[in-house]
Amino acid sequence: METNIEKSIDVYSLVTNRIIELLEAGVIPWQKPWTEKGIPENCISQRPYRGINSLLLNSLSYDHNLFLTWKQLKTLGGSVLKGEKGHLVVFTKILEKEEDGKIKRQPFLRYYKVFNIAQCKDLPNAFLPEENVVHEKLAHFEEIGDTMPNRPLIKFGGNEAYYHSVKDYINMPSIKKFKGAEAYYGVLFHELVHSTGHQSRLNRKGITEKNVFGSEQYSLEELVAEIGACFLKSYSGIPINGLENEAAYIQNWLEVLRNDKRFIIKASSFAQKAVEYIMNAQVEKESPMNSTDNVNDEMVEELDEMLAN
Numbered sequence: 001m002e003t004n005i006e007k008s009i010d011v012y013s014l015v016t017n018r019i020i021e022l023l024e025a026g027v028i029p030w031q032k033p034w035t036e037k038g039i040p041e042n043c044i045s046q047r048p049y050r051g052i053n054s055l056l057l058n059s060l061s062y063d064h065n066l067f068l069t070w071k072q073l074k075t076l077g078g079s080v081l082k083g084e085k086g087h088l089v090v091f092t093k094i095l096e097k098e099e100d101g102k103i104k105r106q107p108f109l110r111y112y113k114v115f116n117i118a119q120c121k122d123l124p125n126a127f128l129p130e131e132n133v134v135h136e137k138l139a140h141f142e143e144i145g146d147t148m149p150n151r152p153l154i155k156f157g158g159n160e161a162y163y164h165s166v167k168d169y170i171n172m173p174s175i176k177k178f179k180g181a182e183a184y185y186g187v188l189f190h191e192l193v194h195s196t197g198h199q200s201r202l203n204r205k206g207i208t209e210k211n212v213f214g215s216e217q218y219s220l221e222e223l224v225a226e227i228g229a230c231f232l233k234s235y236s237g238i239p240i241n242g243l244e245n246e247a248a249y250i251q252n253w254l255e256v257l258r259n260d261k262r263f264i265i266k267a268s269s270f271a272q273k274a275v276e277y278i279m280n281a282q283v284e285k286e287s288p289m290n291s292t293d294n295v296n297d298e299m300v301e302e303l304d305e306m307l308a309n
Helices: 004-024 052-058 070-075 141-147 181-195 216-236 246-259 263-278 297-308
Strands: 066-069 087-099 102-116 153-156 162-164 169-172
Touching: 004 052, 004 087, 004 102, 004 246, 004 263, 052 087, 052 263, 066 070, 070 102, 141 181, 141 216, 141 263, 162 181, 169 181, 181 216, 181 263, 216 246, 216 263, 246 263
Parallel strands: 153 169
Antiparallel strands: 066 102, 087 102, 162 169
């Protein structure tokens, strides 16, 4: 009999394998900007997909990032074009059951499929985007840091950019030492994401606990900062350019992802929360089937414990 835990492992594998496929094809999903075509969102509710779902859907490279479920499509009287297939979207579900007088939570993943509007026909015109309309930028990059509550002190000097987790400050070289303002703010966004892990903010283990260079926890925190910085750059309209050493970069993440099926989902979820903290965003969730917002260290530890038993 297939259990919920077994299903959760299958979904983790589906997501991770999809990210691995993209990386093997030379596509870095968190490096793909969405500035011109809009953040992936539901065509009906207009609420954005978040975390790993944002990466998965944005990597598809449609002209417009508007998606519908099969049920929504049928409700509108539309249909899917012949030969088109749906795209993976995941969500976290928590089962609660009582054991020895205590409520025990069981987190696991579920998935469903969505279709881009380009895959559909007979949609009402009211749900189709106007042509030649550029998605409005949500914020200019100079304003991003100003929205962050409890922002750490930003110091300037030297040739290194880093976040000091003990003393809670960011050090940045002078903007004159960067190739341009966009490069400067890209690095600053990376360090701002790191700073959200401080115990006075989101209390993320990648920052609050000592992590050895090259360890899984260290790699996770670096990917959180990388994805979060790319989210912020897309929000603010900063171009996302290819990396100078892209092949080695891709190979590094391929190795990490092949060793941990939950890695990319955790990193995307933490990055989403960090970005929303920095932007002081109050996000209205579409439904439990819209993100992996409930993924956290405690739940992953519970899942690990259940799998070990």
